[in-house]
Amino acid sequence: MEFGYIFWWTLLWVIGWGIIGNIVTPRIYLRRDLDVSQAGLVGASVGAATGPVGLIPLWLRTPQLSARWSVIPGLLVIVILAFAFAQADPDNLCVASSSFIYSQLSNGIVIGIIYGLMALGLTLIFSILGVVSFAHGEFYMIGGMVVYYFLNVWFEGSSPIMAILAACLVTFAIGVIFERIFLAPMHSGEVERPGEYAILVTFGLAFFLQYLVQATAGANPVKAQRFFDFPQYELTSSSGAEIITTTRGNLSLFDAVSIPNPRFTAALIAILMLILLLIFLYRTWVGRGLRAVSEDRQAAAVAGINPATMNTLAFGLGGMLAGLSGATLVQVFSWLPQVGVVASARSFVIIVLGGMGSLPGAFVGGLMVGLFEAAGAGCIPDPTRAAGYIPAYGMIILTLVLLLKPTGLFGREL
């Protein structure tokens, strides 16, 4: 494994100037009596991207800052690091092979869509109940388990669509029942310190569900068959170059990008659900009611929306979205009662990155985390180690977000 020092020195340089920018910039802004709310973030990103070249003019001229100022330097940092990586390790598959890059990219996007769907459920719950459900990953796990048992044990040979619907139904029902019994009293003032109560009781639910599934389904990994086969198809351009080729289990585009069937189906289902969800939220009375409650509980109640019903509905829907992403991914990954833990942690990263309670934020955050994980898993030289560290990539993002911009990309101010 040849892994040059160039990359580490670049990383050190970037981090060093980022820290300097993050610490010094707010002080200078404070001394000139200017708004410091974005100074730390912008200072860090400008410092990381350009070092002293960008920081000194920034310190001298102290322009009025907004969070947008950090977008271009942020992208520049990614480019610099990618370039340094390519210099340090030119033989790495994710530098040398363009088709590998495209495949990783498309895989990252495909999986990111599903992560986004799952995080959407969590952010929906948060925006309406003000609660982070620590059992979100367990809904995901149950969704997958139901699909597996539906297709392989209970109703062998039935349609995967039925199985997915069953998974949605089960997770929705669990969500509704749990909300009615344990979370509804929170909003009627029966429970002291509702915030703390919610953290603990959802954590208790996670514990309970995980071991309930392990007790009933066992601890052996299971995996569902892929839901659908691609039709065999081949399309070539007039010059004979390949455009789309499908085999039963794989889809390849332009001879470069290759997407395995299960992931493609999963993303397709996720996009379909996402469209349905958006129609529901923006075009139906109930959906508007949900959004109204998330904006202002009291005002919504005055307008004739029952917040208690909306709470129940939101928790059920949120759980269902997690269950759905699990249901689509059970054909991609092997499934254990413990898969929910990492999935939970990832959803937390996504909603913090996107901004707590922001629906577009959850989706964009999901894509970003998906891409970042694909890059990490594909580029780190030692593949077993790279796979082992998958939960860590999200944590790097989370740490950076908490350090630099705790409100996330699209968050409301805290």
Place this chain on the structure above:
Amino acid sequence: MSLERKKIPTYLGYLATAFLLAFPFVYSRADYDFIMHLWITAFYYAILASSWSLLAGYAGQFSFGHMAFMAIGAYGAALYSNYIRFVTNPTGTCTEIPFFGQYLIILDAQGVTSASNSCLDIARETLPRGTVITQPSVWTGILIGVLLGALFGFLIGRLVLRLRATYLALFTIGFSEILRAAISAEIDITQGQAGLELPPLFPVGIFGYAPTDKLPTYYVMLLVFIASMGIMTWLVNSRFGLFVRSIREDEEAAAALGVNVVKYKVRVFVITSTIAAAAGALQGHYIGIITPNILIILQMSLVIAMAVIGGVENIYAAAIGAIIIQFVLEFLRNSFDIGPFVIDMSIWRLVVFGLILMLTLRFQRNGLIQPLLDWFSRSDVAAETVAIRQQESIGEPGGGEA
């Protein structure tokens, strides 16, 4: 009644302490080793549950990374005892640092399956006669583990505690997972799932007890338990405890009254992380081998369940809850059959505990042990009096004018 009811828990506490101190000498049944093992583990969980309840119940900061700090303590101690040696002459093959007339050497990581010799084994051929190679002291290792726990507690506390309580919960659950992933992945250093071995607490025995005897460990664990309870009691009853509780009740109000909210939150976080790290380092040396599985979410869930079922707002209730639940869980291991179904109790007991945890939270917020303690301290009577007075002042026609 000459005995004040308020004092009864205190006396019972002294009695229980005396009982625990005398227990290893009084008890002599055949299952002595097993029961001693249960007690040691119960103390370990009691330390964790009570320190977690100080963090969550008093300060209102919900960390799901308590076991991560425990693991940092354990792995800190283990890595130290596995990779550090003291040699009187330079080896020339290892990384070495002069250290008070000796040389501190860092062994090269070997991994699980490596058959090659470590740098010390190679150096052994050439080292002059009379060279002494010493294993580092177990207690220095524990100290290092504890300090590492404190350091990580400080860093994470500084990062997350300036934000809302939810962020701490979100971050620590992820931190715990990343630590587990890192320990599992860095097989060369930590030996991954194969586990890292630690020497026993007293490698050459003490007072005539062999290193494997449980009695010395029992007393060490008990003393650490009592000491941590003592420290926490003192903290809770001092200004510090008052500040921390005010933060829990209303962070903005506490800040407005001049409590440096972030500082005190970080302090309580560091203190509880340190206690957890100490428990982890001791338990690691006691068990003799640590694997990344010590920080699966189940362990954290168990500690939380113990604290909550005991009573999360009272460190004593949490500790008593932990000891009782540890014993109950241990005796619920036996599986049984109902007709054709095998009930695997090692899993089902956890399901039941999850359910009890949720039901306790919902219907008996103060836990199951704390109300007992409250009954003795008559705080229920105080609450009643307050309620009666309030009712009176509302009921009086002229009450509003005064």
